[in-house]
Amino acid sequence: MSRAYNFSAGPATLPETVLQQAQAELLDWHGVGASIVELSHRGPEFLQVAQEAEADLRTLMSIPQDYAVLFLQGGATTQQALIALNFAAPGQTVDYAVTGHWGKTALKQVKPYVDAKVAANGEAGGFRDIPAYGQWQLSKDAAYVHYTANETIHGVEFRDIPDTGDVPLVGDFSSSIVSEPLDVSKFGILYAGAQKNLGPVGVSVVIVRRDLLERAGQPRAEILDYRAHVKGESMLNTPPTWNWYLAGLVFKWMIAQGGVSEFAQRNARKSALLYRTIDESGGFYRNEVAAGARSRMNVPFFLKDEALDKPFLKEAEAAGLISLKGHRALGGMRASIYNAMPEEGVQALADFMRDFQNRNG
């Protein structure tokens, strides 16, 4: 088929013009006689790509100079382990707010290293809301407080930044980074796998306040040490050059489209349209997340009659709307509508949903 509207939660849809540029220069990057994926990471060509990507991300996110920006392998999950290894002493207390599957994963990664306390936990309520800040049990001596800004599976998103006082705040922004303006200075560390809003899977971004790099952390190999990665400018070992390059193309596309504030408006319209379609369906579709915690990025929803799940997916695919099946942990459907999902795609989905309801309601 021609290009479908792809609602995959990640790896996720990329801007078509970015893929077209990557396609055009895949065998010969800027006339050098080789692909960017075949060139040394230490050569002038890739260094330029790498530096522009960092500069463009700094522009997009208004990242202050006292923050280092890393482009690393290993995905967000690896960063979750490294954060404890780098920023907490062995056995030190750390606080975790658990508001969905990925918060649980983050917690699991650090248990071998630190005394991890659950400061807030939405599991009893099926992860359909974010525990009120007044109920969070924060430790005074915690090395940091960790939370998951947007839960990709449960579709739960923080709409503001938790206030943790002097304790550094660590945010997993894997599925919501660059989707709206963010005050980076409120964070100690902010990290994200790229495969939702930043580009292709295989590269992660870690933004860390430089003073935190002075913490001793725990015994660890150099390759697991953020200080060494900062010193090596994310080239302590060979970086995932093509993935980094493709993320850089996404950053340039975002800037050309108007930057993060423009995408924030588009994302607000896209998610509002989808939630409205669900809420106005008279129960034919339902989303169970509390109104104030609904994700702008990932919209899980259920059909009134489970027997309609298969026909819904089959007909959607025939209509050029793919990857709508919900995560196996929840079932139902999920529409992931990151920056690269155009408004026309969400409109097409909403139209299809209304039509499907009319035929099956």
Add this chain to the structure above:
Amino acid sequence: MSRAYNFSAGPATLPETVLQQAQAELLDWHGVGASIVELSHRGPEFLQVAQEAEADLRTLMSIPQDYAVLFLQGGATTQQALIALNFAAPGQTVDYAVTGHWGKTALKQVKPYVDAKVAANGEAGGFRDIPAYGQWQLSKDAAYVHYTANETIHGVEFRDIPDTGDVPLVGDFSSSIVSEPLDVSKFGILYAGAQKNLGPVGVSVVIVRRDLLERAGQPRAEILDYRAHVKGESMLNTPPTWNWYLAGLVFKWMIAQGGVSEFAQRNARKSALLYRTIDESGGFYRNEVAAGARSRMNVPFFLKDEALDKPFLKEAEAAGLISLKGHRALGGMRASIYNAMPEEGVQALADFMRDFQNRNG
């Protein structure tokens, strides 16, 4: 320019037909309406790609069934740290043969975790030869013995497999995997970053004898645990799908070309031609590695007169021969001639070298 002959040490040249296929299907993989880089790693499309890649690598390398095969992020350097964490007890003795830069790097990664002994060290001789096995000081109680099969920078390659008796042998094959037939059953663990012989940077292959996975190792996060990666079939977290896919295309290309034994013959011819060109230059070019330890993959060489280095590189580039500059640690030149470098490329380099000598000798 059109495609040059690219002698980069890694990221390195890829087969042109592989890049052409990746280019053709970059916006729409097999008619599904999306790029392979945009599809879920858990969907049927990518699962097929992943399974075929593993099966093809098993075919190419004749990997026995009692070995697990992992496709992971982090590069070879990350595996170097994980090998100690997964297969040695805290503080346990491990033996390292250091025959070049990458052997030193491997040793550095494990020092925080184990009692790392240097069983053999070629540094006093400038890493121009491999210490004779009779001189290796192996510890009887070592958790494993680690060596670097081919040193990418120093151009030193083991021509046989060290015999370590009952102590598992760990081999870093980053720059020589699938370049000639190898008896995998002689190894406990064999690993390689992909960016030389296997495909693009951003994915690494780890081949591990399954019984070793029962070792307790050291306290570690799940994401740093090979057992968890084996159980999760290399999808404990989102894998670098495009990189894995491109490696899979390289495997299919290798099989179509005749497999590892065919490449072993080509590589023998290619390296013989290059060393002959150097040795017959009457000292205009020189390679300093002992004859029995010369790498078939990476050929470092020096010009008699350093002042000719710049003209050599400039004229080579004009002749469509790129990335010949030596590693900064050694200076001079380096021609990396992995599987994907065609014989015509090495012939063109040899011709150029003779011509350059005639004009400047």
